[in-house]
Amino acid sequence: MSVASYSYQIQPQRVRQEFVRLLPISLFVVAFGAAFGLAATQKGLLPLEALLMSTTVFAGASQFAATDMWGSEVSILPLIAVVFAINSRHLLMGASLYPMLKDVPPAKRYGLLLLLTDANWAVSAQDYQNGKRNLEVILGGGLVLWLAWLVGTWLGVYFGGLLQNPKSLGLDMVLGCFLLAMALGGKKSPRVLVAWAVAALASLAAWKWLPPNTHVVVGALAGGVIGYFWLDKKPVSAAAEGDAA
Amino acid sequence: MTIETTTAGVLALIAIMTVVTLATRFGGVFIMSFVRISPRIESFINTMASSVLIAIVVPMAFAGDLGAIAALSVTTVTMLALRKPLPAIAAGIAAAGLVRYLT
Numbered sequence: 001m002s003v004a005s006y007s008y009q010i011q012p013q014r015v016r017q018e019f020v021r022l023l024p025i026s027l028f029v030v031a032f033g034a035a036f037g038l039a040a041t042q043k044g045l046l047p048l049e050a051l052l053m054s055t056t057v058f059a060g061a062s063q064f065a066a067t068d069m070w071g072s073e074v075s076i077l078p079l080i081a082v083v084f085a086i087n088s089r090h091l092l093m094g095a096s097l098y099p100m101l102k103d104v105p106p107a108k109r110y111g112l113l114l115l116l117t118d119a120n121w122a123v124s125a126q127d128y129q130n131g132k133r134n135l136e137v138i139l140g141g142g143l144v145l146w147l148a149w150l151v152g153t154w155l156g157v158y159f160g161g162l163l164q165n166p167k168s169l170g171l172d173m174v175l176g177c178f179l180l181a182m183a184l185g186g187k188k189s190p191r192v193l194v195a196w197a198v199a200a201l202a203s204l205a206a207w208k209w210l211p212p213n214t215h216v217v218v219g220a221l222a223g224g225v226i227g228y229f230w231l232d233k234k235p236v237s238a239a240a241e242g243d244a245a
Numbered sequence: 246m247t248i249e250t251t252t253a254g255v256l257a258l259i260a261i262m263t264v265v266t267l268a269t270r271f272g273g274v275f276i277m278s279f280v281r282i283s284p285r286i287e288s289f290i291n292t293m294a295s296s297v298l299i300a301i302v303v304p305m306a307f308a309g310d311l312g313a314i315a316a317l318s319v320t321t322v323t324m325l326a327l328r329k330p331l332p333a334i335a336a337g338i339a340a341a342g343l344v345r346y347l348t
Contacts, residue, residue, distance in 0.1 A: 024331060025331075025334070028338075044250070045255070046255075049255045049256075049259070052256075052259055053259045053262065056259060056260075056262075056263040057259065057262045057263050057266050058266070059266050062262070062266065063262075066258075066262060070250065071250070072249065072250060073247040073248060073249045073250060073254075074247060074248055074250060074254075074258055075246065075247045076246045076247065076248060076258075076261065077246060079258065079261065079262070080261060080265055083261075083262050083265045083266060084265050084268075084269065087265070087266050087269040087270075088269055089269075089297055089301070090266070090269035090270045090272075090273065091269050091272045091273035091276075092273060092293055092294075092297055093273065093294075093297060094269075094270060094271070094272065094273030094274040094277075095273035095274065095276065095277045095290055095293075096273075096290045096291070096293060096294035096297070097274070098273070098274055098277035098278070098282070098290070099282060099287065099290075101274055102277075102278070109274065110271055110274070113270045113271055113274060114267075114270065116270050118301075122298065125294045125295070128291075128294075129291065129294070129295065167312075167345065168342065168345055168346070169338075169342050170312065170316060170337075170338040170339065170340070170341030170342035170343075170345065171338065172313075172341075173309075173312070173313055173316035173317070173337060173338055173341045174334070174338060176301070176302055176305045176306075176313070176316065176317060176320075176337075177316055177317065177320040177333070177334045177337035177338060178330070178334050179298045179301055179302055180298070180302045180317055180320050180321060180324070180337075181320055181324045181330040181333045181334055181337075182298060182330065183295055183298035183299060183302070184321060184324040184325060184333075185324065185328065185330060186295055191292070192292065192295060195292045195295070195296055196295070196296060196299045198296075199296035199299040199300050199303075200299050200300070200303040202300070203299070203300035203301075203303055203304050204303060204304055204307060207304040207307070207308070215300060215304050216297065216300045216301050217300075218300070219296060219297075219299065219300025219303070219304075220293050220296045220297040220300045221293065221296075222296070223292055223293055223295070223296020223297075223299065223300070224289045224290065224292050224293030224296060225289070226292055227288040227289045227290075227291060227292025227293065228285055228286075228288060228289040228292075230288075231284060231285065231288050232288060
């Protein structure tokens with residue numbers, strides 16, 4: 001463990017390619033950012049405050065939830081609980097990228113994670129399932145998504161009236177459709193399908209009976225348990241690497 | 246405990262949100278750096294990875310309106326037929342817009 005070898009080299013050219021690859025989806029993120037900017041100013045945040053929040057937090061659903069709690073004062077513990085619960089899926093997403101991230105020096109590893117969000121993670125995770133190592137999309141894709149989120153927020157706080165009802169255009173479904181397309185594009189074996197069924201049922205049960213915003217983590221962990229007990233028959237090359245290290 | 250939404254207060258609230266979100270972005274990887282990745286753990290995190298997507302999307306369909314259901318169904322059908330994400334996403338969003346326009 002003391003001799004660290006970091007074999008993953010981030011290729012600048014591929015970072016640019018991934019930036020362009022996520023450009024189409026980031027246009028939808030602009031619209032979503034505009035919806036946030038509008039909602040934030042309606043709840044009493046100043047334009048610059050909304051922009052600062054989008055810049056540093058960069059996690060849409062939790063930002064919407066936080067502005068719902070806005071008033072002349074904001075209770076700290078409920079705010080922390082809601083932001084943590086909504087963003088706790090990042091814990092699992094980061095963990096799932098660890099087999100690749102361990103081959104990157106710690107400073108770069110945590111630098112990349114600053115840009116971790118659903119869309120670029122979904123692409124990277126799907127590529128990994130298909131045997132391709134792709135951290136470039138976390139960086140390049142993350143950058144274009146972050147810029148789109150900022151541009152969108154900026155448009156929303158100043159020109160929010162242009163997009164009064166993003167729902168009527170179906171824009172609230174962008175992320176759902178994107179993530180679903182990513183899931184369906186991945187490898188499907190009986191093992192994966194059983195895990196998905198368990199994940200679906202567990203997340204629905206958690207959504208119905210457990211505290212709000214816990215369903216993603218509950219469902220994902222339940223699906224993971226299937227993978228823990230039901231191993232793929234053929235040896236996974238990445239696992240062999242892990243053993244050799 | 247509450248924070249007033251004065252300028253300094255808002256900055257503090259945004260800082261708190263940033264730190265909490267950062268903890269979730271860093272935490273999973275930080276914890277994994279102490280875990281020895283056996284084939285079983287590898288299988289766990291791989292299965293968990295695609296289960297995250299299902300755990301986000303399925304409750305979305307159940308909580309959503311007719312437009313949401315249309316969007317996710319059309320995305321599924323288009324994705325399975327064409328195997329290309331962008332047309333599948335575009336068709337899904339268009340379906341949501343259309344259903345909401347009609348209902």
